[in-house]
Amino acid sequence: MLADVIPVIDRLNLTFQKDNVNPSTIKPMVESTTHMLTQLLDTPGDNEREFSNSLQGATFNTTTLTHLHNRGQYERVRREFIQGLIDALRRRFPQTEVTILSALATVFDVERYPGADRLAGYGQAEMDVLRRHYTAVINPERAQRNFLPFKTAVTNYGATSFDTVCRCVIRQLYDQFPDFGELAKIALVIPVSSVYAERGFSVQNLIKTKGRNRLNEDRVNRLMMLRWHSKSLRDFDIGSARENFLTTKTRRK
Structure with missing residues (x-):
């Protein structure tokens, strides 16, 4: 079985x-x-x-x-x-959450957009789902008015990934289409991929080894943050770090 x-x-x-x-x-x-x-x-x-x-x-x-x-x-x-x-x-x-994810994909996945002759009606049902669900975040009426102009604008991104389109909307089109900028932010923070969680466990295993099994949770978290976000030694400016340390007034004794 x-x-x-x-x-x-x-x-x-x-x-x-x-x-x-x-x-x-x-x-x-x-x-x-x-x-x-x-x-x-x-x-x-x-x-x-x-x-x-x-x-x-x-x-x-x-x-x-x-x-x-x-x-x-x-x-x-x-x-x-x-x-x-x-x-x-x-x-x-749950069906509701999956439907919302699909609706976000329809709006921001430019690669799935149809030709210009069918663009006007494309994604309307999905847009209605998002307008109803995110009334506290966006202006539903304005989002509806701007839906076709938004689709027309993002078609210029061509064959671009879902994440890239969302980031471009936030950086480049937010002032023109604030409702879609907010939806793009939501789309980017939904934890869909498990990659980062798995990488986090890998980093944790490299830090908290059998020889360092007495590290407490707070110390492990801090070390993981350093490991995850810090620059490599090749890119680290030791001189600048030293000067910053020496000029810092408040130091823990």
Whole structure:
């Protein structure tokens, strides 16, 4: 069973193990994963069927399976396990949040924009979702009026990644389209990728080793911040740092 389930979950995990995850990929991947798990809930996968067909009585590859007679219990546990995965996915990716992510992707993923002849109506349903959800952040009426001019303006960015478009909107178009600037800020801070969390654990493991296992949480956090954000030694200006240290009036004794 696990041989059938794990590849399905792995495909979803790989979606998030990228620096720049496009939110437009999340909804179809979650729906696809849920659908495949639902199929496994009712119908055994290829590996499980192969295992069942290879059984000779209660023996598999010369190994006697002592609990094989309790097939009903196995089926119950199997269904509970897969249903638990499906429920966990639905809790982790609520429909409302996934819909908002998809709407943001539609607005800011310029690569998906249609031609000029169909641009006017493109993304209107998704824009309505964002206008309703972020009424405390944007002016819904102004955002609607500016939607087509905004789309026309960002088409100049051409084949540009989702993150890059959001940053360009904030830096270059915020004064013209403040509502979309705010939406771009929201889109950039939604924690979609798991890359930074995984890198954080890697940095932590480099700092808090077996030989330094008495480091407290605050010290580890500070060292991680230095490791993550500081310049490399090749770029570090020691002379400037020394002068800054000597001219600092308040020092801890």
